[in-house]
Amino acid sequence: MLKKSHTQKNKFLIYILIPAFLFLGLFIYFPVIKGIFISFKNYTLFDLSNTQFNNFQNFKNIFTDQNFRFIQILFNTIIWVVISLLFQFILGFILALLMKKPFKGRGLYSALVFYPWALSGFAIGLIWAWMFNGQFGVINDILLKLGLINSNIGFLSNPKIAMISVIVVNIWYGVPFFAIMLLAALQSVPNELYEAAKIDGAGPVKQLFSITIPYIKPTIISTTLLRTIWIMNFPDIIYAMTNGGPANSTNILATQMINKILKFYDYGQGSAYGVVIIAILLTYAIIYLKISSKKGNDNI
Amino acid sequence: MKKLTLLLLCLVLLFSISFSKTVTLNYLEVMTSPERTKLLKDMISKYEKENPDIKINLISPPYEQADQKATLMLNTNQKLDIVEIRDYTLKQFVNNGKLEDLSKYFENWKDAEDLTAVAKKAAYTLDNKPYLVPQCIFIKALFVREDVLKQNGINTLPKTIDELIDIAIKITDPSKNQYGFTWRGKSSEFKYSDLFASAEVENIKNEKYIYSTEKEFFNTEDYKRGMEKYIKLFKEAVPKDGVNWGFNEQINSFVSGMTPFLIQDSDAIPLINNLMDENKYTVIPIPEGPHGYTYLDYGFTGVGIPSYSKNKTEAWNFIKWLNSPEQNGYFNEHYGALPVHKSTYENNEHFKNEKYAAYGKEMVSEKYIFKTYPLDSERWPGWSQIHEVDMQNLLLGNTELKRVLKKWEAYWN
Numbered sequence: 001m002l003k004k005s006h007t008q009k010n011k012f013l014i015y016i017l018i019p020a021f022l023f024l025g026l027f028i029y030f031p032v033i034k035g036i037f038i039s040f041k042n043y044t045l046f047d048l049s050n051t052q053f054n055n056f057q058n059f060k061n062i063f064t065d066q067n068f069r070f071i072q073i074l075f076n077t078i079i080w081v082v083i084s085l086l087f088q089f090i091l092g093f094i095l096a097l098l099m100k101k102p103f104k105g106r107g108l109y110s111a112l113v114f115y116p117w118a119l120s121g122f123a124i125g126l127i128w129a130w131m132f133n134g135q136f137g138v139i140n141d142i143l144l145k146l147g148l149i150n151s152n153i154g155f156l157s158n159p160k161i162a163m164i165s166v167i168v169v170n171i172w173y174g175v176p177f178f179a180i181m182l183l184a185a186l187q188s189v190p191n192e193l194y195e196a197a198k199i200d201g202a203g204p205v206k207q208l209f210s211i212t213i214p215y216i217k218p219t220i221i222s223t224t225l226l227r228t229i230w231i232m233n234f235p236d237i238i239y240a241m242t243n244g245g246p247a248n249s250t251n252i253l254a255t256q257m258i259n260k261i262l263k264f265y266d267y268g269q270g271s272a273y274g275v276v277i278i279a280i281l282l283t284y285a286i287i288y289l290k291i292s293s294k295k296g297n298d299n300i
Numbered sequence: 301m302k303k304l305t306l307l308l309l310c311l312v313l314l315f316s317i318s319f320s321k322t323v324t325l326n327y328l329e330v331m332t333s334p335e336r337t338k339l340l341k342d343m344i345s346k347y348e349k350e351n352p353d354i355k356i357n358l359i360s361p362p363y364e365q366a367d368q369k370a371t372l373m374l375n376t377n378q379k380l381d382i383v384e385i386r387d388y389t390l391k392q393f394v395n396n397g398k399l400e401d402l403s404k405y406f407e408n409w410k411d412a413e414d415l416t417a418v419a420k421k422a423a424y425t426l427d428n429k430p431y432l433v434p435q436c437i438f439i440k441a442l443f444v445r446e447d448v449l450k451q452n453g454i455n456t457l458p459k460t461i462d463e464l465i466d467i468a469i470k471i472t473d474p475s476k477n478q479y480g481f482t483w484r485g486k487s488s489e490f491k492y493s494d495l496f497a498s499a500e501v502e503n504i505k506n507e508k509y510i511y512s513t514e515k516e517f518f519n520t521e522d523y524k525r526g527m528e529k530y531i532k533l534f535k536e537a538v539p540k541d542g543v544n545w546g547f548n549e550q551i552n553s554f555v556s557g558m559t560p561f562l563i564q565d566s567d568a569i570p571l572i573n574n575l576m577d578e579n580k581y582t583v584i585p586i587p588e589g590p591h592g593y594t595y596l597d598y599g600f601t602g603v604g605i606p607s608y609s610k611n612k613t614e615a616w617n618f619i620k621w622l623n624s625p626e627q628n629g630y631f632n633e634h635y636g637a638l639p640v641h642k643s644t645y646e647n648n649e650h651f652k653n654e655k656y657a658a659y660g661k662e663m664v665s666e667k668y669i670f671k672t673y674p675l676d677s678e679r680w681p682g683w684s685q686i687h688e689v690d691m692q693n694l695l696l697g698n699t700e701l702k703r704v705l706k707k708w709e710a711y712w713n
Contacts, residue, residue, distance in 0.1 A: 045371055046681050048396050067686045133549065134541025135477070135558060151474075157485070157543040159696060243486055246543045247692040264682035265392070 032278075039271035046265050058272035068248060068256055077252040079163060080238075081231045084170040089224060091171065092178020099179070100186045117176035125240025128169045132156050132241070156242050159249035166238050166250050170231065178223060185219035186212065221292045228288075229281050253277050321353070323614045327382040328359045328373060330366035330389075331436075331601055339634050347621055354614060356382075374398040380606045381615040385432045387600050390425060391676040399431045400605040405616050406430050411624055411641065416663050418670050419640035422600035426676060432602035433623045436637030438565040439598045439670075440495070440586060441658040443572070445560035447580045452478070458561075458587045461499055461594070465529055468537035468561055481533055482550045482562040483542030485695075490687040491597060492563065496533070497526030498671075499589025505669050510595060511712055512674035518709040527701055534695055543692055551575070565599075566659050567636035583655040585662045595671045596662065601637075638663075679712060686711065 042054045063070050095113055099106060116124070131138050132155035140152045155165040193211050202210065213220070235254035238244060244251030244259065257273035260266050329340060337360045344356045361369040367389050373380050374393060385393060393399045406412050406423075415423065415434070422434040442464070444457060452471040458464035468480025484492045498510050500522040507515050517523045534542065538559070545553070554562040555575045562568075563586065572581065586594050603622065605615045621627060629644040629651070638659055645651050645660045662668045674680055690707065693699045
């Protein structure tokens with residue numbers, strides 16, 4: 001009797017989960033699998049009369065493309081992800097630490113800090129593109145008035161500075177995410193631990209590295225992993241600010257994937273870029289989780 | 301008696317159903333913007349009032365996804381009777397067998413004779429068959445801030461491209477944040493360099509396209525000279541930031557007076573009029589090249605009928621109405637593009653205005669030879685991106701002109 005009710009319960013669970021699985025399958029897994037198929041096909045909107053499998057031709061093309069060199073795009077992507085992530089994390093962590101202790105107006109302050117996270121990436125890109133404008137931009141104006149520079153800087157037209165400019169915007173955009181997540185984790189650290197540490201004579205720095213960071217490590221690992229994936233798949237800001245230019249200096253895998261589809265109408269090569277991104281991220285996630293779990297963390 | 305009444309009732313019902321049969325036409329627009337959709341909706345309701353048996357269902361996907369939506373709907377034979385086509389999408393729709401050849405309709409369309417030469421070219425772009433009725437034409441003219449020129453001691457307007465370059469360089473003074481020319485550095489920047497460089501090449505006039513896989517002139521002395529002039533213009537009359545300028549930056553530089561010369565389509569006129577005093581600037585035809593003429597490219601949008609539509613006659617009747625001189629003039633007057641009929645430039649007050657007249661002059665003058673790009677070539681998709689990267693490298697000094705021209709020559713061969 002007991003067994004029967006158990007299977008009935010299981011059945012019920014399966015029934016209520018079916019819509020969710022269907023939804024995920026239809027809108028997430030089906031497009032991904034379809035995309036992988038297309039990456040092996042000759043699939044251009046320009047001529048859909050011949051959409052045969054062309055083996056690895058799309059991949060060969062993206063690796064040997066002389067106009068958009070894969071090595072340069074990959075290098076740009078790594079710079080974009082690593083530097084953005086590093087600064088987003090450090091600044092987000094500092095903000096979270098500052099907001100941990102209650103103070104007057106904390107609610108308003110938190111709202112202001114979290115504000116960028118609520119905006120669309122494309123809109124942010126458009127706004128910052130004007131702020132960074134080499135002729136009318138407010139940033140040039142402020143730097144000139146402060147006497148820090150003598151002539152306008154072409155933030156988005158100088159290939160050496162353009163990447164830094166778009167990364168600055170991305171950092172500004174991404175800090176709140178870390179601040180929100182780390183603040184929540186910080187608030188879960190029991191106060192007794194700090195009190196005990198104080199009695200043992202540990203200073204703030206020692207407390208940070210010996211109590212706070214180890215305690216919130218699972219959150220740190222999951223958030224940095226998530227953000228790496230998101231930043232790599234986040235072309236909005238670059239697309240709005242430089243469109244990958246000047247001269248490919250800010251072109252990353254995600255913007256190039258969009259270019260292949262919107263400008264070249266080549267869904268085959270666009271999907272191939274997508275598959276490359278998935279492969280890189282999967283490898284990264286596996287290695288990252290292996291390393292972090294080896295160090296004695298089984299929570300992830 | 302009862303049976304008879306019932307029979308009569310049934311008959312009446314049947315008749316009333318067959319008489320009140322309305323046809324619904326699905327119409328997909330692609331150049332979507334809120335103002336344009338509203339304009340089209342107003343025009344549609346006018347048409348529906350005049351034709352009570354027709355209902356038109358306007359589908360307006362967001363601009364960024366519209367071309368893909370059109371492709372998807374056509375390729376899956378979804379219910380569609382009227383579809384907007386752009387110069388960029390025409391070839392793929394026809395390639396995939398989704399557009400009706402409108403030749404037989406054109407034969408009995410009295411307004412076809414009234415189409416401007418450019419509009420006619422647009423209609424017959426592919427295989428010399430009309431797959432679309434042109435609705436909007438986009439060509440370029442020169443916008444000039446006369447007030448800024450006067451402040452800098454210049455009282456004449458440039459008649460040749462060389463004069464334009466000379467004046468632009470002459471008035472440039474970076475210390476006053478005064479530059480000469482409104483550069484275009486991204487998003488279809490090739491249309492600008494091609495305009496300057498191709499004007500030097502006499503033989504293009506015999507070709508169908510400015511360049512194509514059949515014929516190109518990149519490595520000729522003439523084209524090279526044109527490119528050198530264009531690069532000189534950048535180095536001596538444009539702020540370095542120009543490398544990254546798109547449409548918005550162009551409009552801003554011109555309106556602020558920083559760069560008094562701007563080359564743009566007519567849809568920039570209403571926008572600029574909103575931002576500044578319209579008496580401070582004028583629009584003139586593009587200056588002529590050293591051989592006495594300039595090659596101008598033209599863009600267009602039009603409407604066509606999907607090959608599988610079941611309401612082709614009704615669709616054609618609406619298209620005919622929508623693109624009659626009166627309605628097309630009204631539409632473009634509010635939308636900002638150029639109308640497709642000759643008579644509109646003579647009858648519509650709006651297009652007699654000197655700013656639009658510049659475009660009208662270009663379309664009738666022998667100094668302007670209209671050439672299109674090889675939009676039907678498989679080399680075409682992505683060319684704008686490749687050109688953009690090469691041009692930016694060139695302007696930034698990362699490569700040299702000779703190498704770039706060789707590369708372009710190889711690309712088109």
